[in-house]
Amino acid sequence: MTSSLPLSESPSPDSPRSTIWRQATSISLAVTPFGVAFGVASGQAGLSWVEAVGFSTLVFSGSAQFAAVGVLGEGGSVATAVISGLLLNLRSLAFGVVMAPALNGPRWWRALAAQLMIDESTAVATAQRERRWQRYGYLAAGLGVFVLWNASTLLGASLLGGSDDLIEATGIDATIPAAFLALLWPRLQDPVQRVIAGVGAVIAVVSAPLLPPGLPIIAAGLAVAIARPWRSSAGTVDPNETVEPNLNVDPKPDPGPAEADR
């Protein structure tokens, strides 16, 4: 990713500091509309603003927060909401393995830094080669997103959370499928994931009238069986492909397929 960025603003090509800051800033700003949308979605699902911000602080994982709150809003159980969120967050496990060498340090420090393990921080970090700059990028993007994500959640939850009529009239409820589609979009560049997504969507819609709310999402997860992940030849996925930021903050630094996630 670095090589395709214009380096003219960097004081020296050896210090990626300004590149990292530019990426961290744009990616942090890019999550704010998502945060507002999450605050609104929480209000619609009947959450208080404290609960909405609690999700953004303690869970701190965009798509899982949306999924869990969406399931609750439809009347799904706590267990279904938690499982939907956790299945979406399985990828944190892979990010953790990728980031572990760069996050070396005392145990308490690694424990704290782990909370910032999200798509954006991993993406900015893995764009760097050296471990110390990976760490720098991880912290810059992680902290930037953390602050703006929580601030924008609060904004959405307190300003717009309650009023159903306003939400319908302004079409704000339609921002939720749009937000999920934006998260999914970069993954559709990969033919295998495109098929998985298609099958997952069909499973979810067909099972929606039959299963309790939330379970159709978990059922959609079965679509990964299409790729026969138990066969070693299915392992064509490069971890670096899915840790790109999936928000289309700046089309230029795209390494190839459009990428970005929260």
Next chain:
Amino acid sequence: MTPATATLLLLALGTYLLKAAGPLVLGGERKLPPLLERLTLLMPAALLAGLVATSALVDDQRWSLDARLIGLAVAATALWQRLPFIVVVILAAAATAAARAIN
């Protein structure tokens, strides 16, 4: 405790364990078992597609074709045109609102 608070605490705990497993337990040199690694990378496509489909097409456990679908189509077009996220979302909301106003 409200169901939302219970969900929040359980999801926060589970998510944290997933986030921290790498840095705290696995250390730098270990790798995930291949099956688990592939599942972690492929699962989001399936779940996100399920979320897109149900949030656009399902209402109260019934299929429902309404103005949200127009918003989704506009969002897809905007993403295809590589417009920034904020524009995608605003266009989706505006298209849905316009469709409702006409109705």
